[in-house]
Amino acid sequence: MSDRDTIIRVEEVTKRYGKVTAVDRVTLEIPRGEFFALLGPSGCGKTTLLRMLAGFEMPSEGKIFIDGVDMSTIPPNKRPVNMVFQSYAVFPHMTVFENVAYGLKFDNVAKADQYGRVMAALADVKLDHLAERKPDQMSGGQRQRVALARALVKKPKVLLLDEPLSALDAKLREAMRFELAELQDKIGITFVMVTHDQDEALAMACRCAVMDRGKLMQTATPSNLYEFPANKFVADFIGSVNLFEGTLEVDEPDHAIVQSEELGGRIFFDHGVSGAGGEKMWVGIRPEKIELLKREEGSTPPTPEDAPSGCNVTAGTIRQISYLGSESIYEIDLINGRRMQVSRPNLSRWDQEDFTWDDEVWLRWHGDSPVLLQS
Amino acid sequence: MQDWREDKTFFGAAIALPVIWFMIFFVVPMAIVWAYSVGENVGAVDIAITGTFANYAKAFSPEVLKVMGDSVVLAFITTIICLVVAFPVALAMTFADEKQKMWLLLLVMLPFWTNLLIRTYALIAVMRTSGVINSGLEGVHGLLALTGLPMGTFEPLPLLYNKFAVVVGLVYVHLPFMVLPLYAALDRLDKSLIEASLDLGAGHLETIRRIIVPLAAPGIAAGLVITFIPALGAYLTPDLLGGPDDLMIASLIERQFKRANDWPFGAALSFILMYITLIFFAIRAFMERKGGKVGAH
Numbered sequence: 001m002s003d004r005d006t007i008i009r010v011e012e013v014t015k016r017y018g019k020v021t022a023v024d025r026v027t028l029e030i031p032r033g034e035f036f037a038l039l040g041p042s043g044c045g046k047t048t049l050l051r052m053l054a055g056f057e058m059p060s061e062g063k064i065f066i067d068g069v070d071m072s073t074i075p076p077n078k079r080p081v082n083m084v085f086q087s088y089a090v091f092p093h094m095t096v097f098e099n100v101a102y103g104l105k106f107d108n109v110a111k112a113d114q115y116g117r118v119m120a121a122l123a124d125v126k127l128d129h130l131a132e133r134k135p136d137q138m139s140g141g142q143r144q145r146v147a148l149a150r151a152l153v154k155k156p157k158v159l160l161l162d163e164p165l166s167a168l169d170a171k172l173r174e175a176m177r178f179e180l181a182e183l184q185d186k187i188g189i190t191f192v193m194v195t196h197d198q199d200e201a202l203a204m205a206c207r208c209a210v211m212d213r214g215k216l217m218q219t220a221t222p223s224n225l226y227e228f229p230a231n232k233f234v235a236d237f238i239g240s241v242n243l244f245e246g247t248l249e250v251d252e253p254d255h256a257i258v259q260s261e262e263l264g265g266r267i268f269f270d271h272g273v274s275g276a277g278g279e280k281m282w283v284g285i286r287p288e289k290i291e292l293l294k295r296e297e298g299s300t301p302p303t304p305e306d307a308p309s310g311c312n313v314t315a316g317t318i319r320q321i322s323y324l325g326s327e328s329i330y331e332i333d334l335i336n337g338r339r340m341q342v343s344r345p346n347l348s349r350w351d352q353e354d355f356t357w358d359d360e361v362w363l364r365w366h367g368d369s370p371v372l373l374q375s
Numbered sequence: 376m377q378d379w380r381e382d383k384t385f386f387g388a389a390i391a392l393p394v395i396w397f398m399i400f401f402v403v404p405m406a407i408v409w410a411y412s413v414g415e416n417v418g419a420v421d422i423a424i425t426g427t428f429a430n431y432a433k434a435f436s437p438e439v440l441k442v443m444g445d446s447v448v449l450a451f452i453t454t455i456i457c458l459v460v461a462f463p464v465a466l467a468m469t470f471a472d473e474k475q476k477m478w479l480l481l482l483v484m485l486p487f488w489t490n491l492l493i494r495t496y497a498l499i500a501v502m503r504t505s506g507v508i509n510s511g512l513e514g515v516h517g518l519l520a521l522t523g524l525p526m527g528t529f530e531p532l533p534l535l536y537n538k539f540a541v542v543v544g545l546v547y548v549h550l551p552f553m554v555l556p557l558y559a560a561l562d563r564l565d566k567s568l569i570e571a572s573l574d575l576g577a578g579h580l581e582t583i584r585r586i587i588v589p590l591a592a593p594g595i596a597a598g599l600v601i602t603f604i605p606a607l608g609a610y611l612t613p614d615l616l617g618g619p620d621d622l623m624i625a626s627l628i629e630r631q632f633k634r635a636n637d638w639p640f641g642a643a644l645s646f647i648l649m650y651i652t653l654i655f656f657a658i659r660a661f662m663e664r665k666g667g668k669v670g671a672h
Contacts, residue, residue, distance in 0.1 A: 056570055076573045089571035093589045103575030154575065
């Protein structure tokens, strides 16, 4: 990626507080105009990284470049970025208009132009009719729009959003997801959002960086994070997954087989995995990629057609059912005692009646369903 | 929980003691002093309550008005200096980490727990003609003279027994009164508001002026009033540190009750001081009501 297309470059950045390492040698690049999400559980360092982009924290080691400029000595008020705070931080003693106009005072914008720019920013967030309101007369969602307009009116090179949707109620959150994504698309500014909510990150972002305990675990598009997780943490954090420990038995360019004691069987991959054979590794299978079949007494395992006989099939008993409307989630105990999760879409209005508690079932999956995880 | 105010017996029992205490030690003595203020001296010891306003009228004589004016000016200067000194202190306490916060708070409170008389005499030891400051200055003067500079003879600075000394003493004594309400107001402030201001391009001074001060206004008003009122009524500090011309109103009152043996006039002066105090309380209440809206969000 050339420097021209990169708006943010984080180089080997580490942040320590005393003995605690909040961010541990993170390197990433964000191209101009992208909607980027920093995703991870609380305490993973994502907010610290965002605050270092804003300039509220300084890296202990490493460098941050914004639009090619080293930010090491640049204070927050001189950076070409603006932030939407988690608490919105709307100034309570100012009207909506004054809040949005606040940042323009320091940009040498002529008084005559200020009015037009403020009103345009308010129109972008559909608040132009409330310009004279005080923040204490507004809902949380409206206050957030003020914070958004206040940041966007400065025409920053990057907009930073700290858990922007966490304080909104469920319905509004869903609506705001689309609105934020649309707004980003319309104005073309690079957005960097911090969130602990994987749905939020997957739904809105072009690319996500998943962090855990200060370390960057994987940076990828939402679908790649879900379908091709780089490690156990990402596989488990994004969505649900059934993880099995195993050893690589066959490793050919066009297929591979893992023997797993935990599963009590062999797992076939219809593609090469190019790993070192015999080493301990993990296999992840997503619940929706497993098929449920009724199991009669004495029947033979119905191996999927693309796998060698005996692979990618196992037997179990349904223990728990969560009916969620659009799908049902089945908790199934395998014969060796391991529990596995299978989800099944309710495509017809009667599908949830196909299986019930204590049903004996076969579970099977195709050779392209499992992912091999080295760490 | 049951609303204990519903239970009349319990409520009565709980409130009886404070009410009696308040009556005996506050309302009754104040009523007596108020009665004296409209009385006249009869002979050497007796006071007749005649309903005269002569004592109040006497308070408007030029000499007394000068003392009152001086008192208000000295208290005002003290309050402003306290604000200027306390604001950065309170700001530093707000941004210090938890451990430093405890230490700073202790440093602010420590003089509070020391006897006022001891502190005042300690201040005299520092400021008198042969005190720490003048000795230090003399030493510097001597050193400079040794280098051959034409320094002349050393004249100790007249630091004590003037209005300067009174203000220094009053600022010293009343600083905690200003620091604590300011700290309380600043500490309540949402820190992300300050970060938002910086993020939007404001410098630190702009942020203080446009965000911190307006939002801390109720705390600043409280600090001003809480500092001004006791400074106005200060007795020991001006009495010990001031010169004969630096009388403040409390010393004047003391003289009426003691040396002048004019209890009615002393009582009238006391009540005038109290009326001034009440006016400032009223101003504070008014500002709080106005500022209350800003603080709530």
